[in-house]
Amino acid sequence: xxxxxxxxxxxxxxxAAWNMAFDEATLQRASQDNVATLRFFDWDRPAxxxxxxxxxxxxLFLGECERRGVPVVxxxxxxxxxVHGSDLTYAITFPxxxxxxxxxxxxxxxxxxxxxxxxxxxxxxxxxxxxxxxxSGRPAGACFARPxxxxxxxxxxxxxxxxxxxxxxxxxxxxxxxxxxxYRELLxxxxxxxxxxxxxxxxxxxxxxxxxxxxxxxxxxAIADAVGTVLGVRLEPASATNGELALAxxxxxxxxxxxxxxxxxxx
Numbered sequence: 001x002x003x004x005x006x007x008x009x010x011x012x013x014x015x016a017a018w019n020m021a022f023d024e025a026t027l028q029r030a031s032q033d034n035v036a037t038l039r040f041f042d043w044d045r046p047a048x049x050x051x052x053x054x055x056x057x058x059x060l061f062l063g064e065c066e067r068r069g070v071p072v073v074x075x076x077x078x079x080x081x082x083v084h085g086s087d088l089t090y091a092i093t094f095p096x097x098x099x100x101x102x103x104x105x106x107x108x109x110x111x112x113x114x115x116x117x118x119x120x121x122x123x124x125x126x127x128x129x130x131x132x133x134x135x136s137g138r139p140a141g142a143c144f145a146r147p148x149x150x151x152x153x154x155x156x157x158x159x160x161x162x163x164x165x166x167x168x169x170x171x172x173x174x175x176x177x178x179x180x181x182x183y184r185e186l187l188x189x190x191x192x193x194x195x196x197x198x199x200x201x202x203x204x205x206x207x208x209x210x211x212x213x214x215x216x217x218x219x220x221x222a223i224a225d226a227v228g229t230v231l232g233v234r235l236e237p238a239s240a241t242n243g244e245l246a247l248a249x250x251x252x253x254x255x256x257x258x259x260x261x262x263x264x265x266x267x
Contacts, residue, residue, distance in 0.1 A: 006036040006094065007238035008224050016047040016071040016084070021252035023091045024076045025244045027165065027172040033243075036094035038227055038235060040220050046085030046186055047071045049174075051078045051163055056263045059141070061189050070189065074262045077174045079163030080143040081190065086182030086205075088219055092173045096166070098231055109162050110150040111230060112173060116160050117152060119219075119226035125209050127154050142190060144178065145198035157204035180207040 014022075019041050026037055048065065050056055052074055059081060065072050092112065099111050110129060117127045130151045143161040147153055152160035162175045183205075187196040207213050214222075224235050240248075255261045 004034075004036075005234045005236040006038055006228075008235040009037055009039040009238055009240060010220055011039065011041040013042045013044040015044050016049065016073040017256035018248060018252045019043070019089075020049065020073050020075055021250075021256045022240070022244065022248040023093070023172055023174065024251055025247035026091070026093045026240075027076070027167055027170060028247060029241070029244055030093050030095075030170045031168060033241065036098065036233070037092070037238075038224060039091045039093075040216075040223075041089055041091070042216075043084045043089070045069060045071070046083070046182075047073065048081060048083050048186060048189065049073050049075050050081050050262075051075060052165075053078060054081060059191055061191060062263070065189050068189075070186065072262055073256055075163060075165075075174060077163035077165040077172060079161070079174075080141050080145070082143045082161060082163075082176050083183045083186040084176065085186070086180050087176045087178050088216065090175050090223070092175070092227075093170065094231075096169050096171055098233070105164050105166075106150055108164060108171065108173065112162060112175065112227075113150055113152040113160060115226040115230040116177070116223060118230060119222040120206075122222045123210055123214050123218075125154070125206070127152050127159060129153075130156075130158075141192065141195045142199040143176070144203035145195050147202060154204050154209060157202055159204050159206070159209075178203055178205040179213060180205050 048070060056062065056072060060072060099108055113129055120127055130147050130149060130153045144158050147158040151158050160175060160177045162173055165172045184200060187199060190196040228235050
């Protein structure tokens with residue numbers, strides 16, 4: 001087990017732009033501060049985040065999103081569209097050397113989802129990593145519409161989704177675990193009806209797997225313990241630094257709250 005502890009940051013409800021800004025700030029400062037972080041956070045209202053290459057106007061009814069007060073924010077990580085408000089959301093920022101050998105993005109998902117599978121066993125949920133999924137050949141759409149290799153599934157339905165961004169020797173992994181069916185209220189905001197239907201058909205919620213959904217604190221404790229065991233690290237409760245907070249505020253105002261970033265796919 002590494003002697004350098006990882007930070008465990010548990011945040012409350014925040015707006016979508018600031019949530020995404022803080023995670024990028026953590027990634028930007030990680031190599032400078034030499035600190036890895038497992039962060040859990042919540043949303044002040046239902047929201048949709050989209051991968052950095054998603055075409056927002058072609059994928060979502062943006063006018064209806066605005067009318068309903070559902071923010072649409074582009075992540076710095078890849079992947080598809082994720083609906084928030086009925087999920088447990090997390091971000092992991094850590095050095096690539098933490099997973100040895102570093103065999104790429106998919107192998108990172110494998111390691112992270114092994115930790116989630118171990119954590120969920122505490123609550124009687126038997127999940128598995130999808131080993132033999134073939135690439136769909138389709139551009140990214142809704143994250144939970146099509147389980148891919150090493151996604152965490154129950155049966156053949158996806159419970160946890162991940163997206164990643166690498167910068168130098170550090171990476172940021174965003175993830176979401178569906179807790180209940182509240183996400184379905186946001187599916188009509190997707191332009192592609194088949195994609196929305198596939199989201200509902202190919203995903204599974206924690207509430208459908210247990211008689212009583214564990215508290216957020218209990219889930220976080222179990223996941224943090226499992227991440228520590230699987231990755232061989234020690235996690236300690238911590239807070240954001242002043243530098244991170246200042247950079248997050250700057251990124252939220254200058255990037256994540258602006259249509260120029262959120263509505264136009266990154267090159």
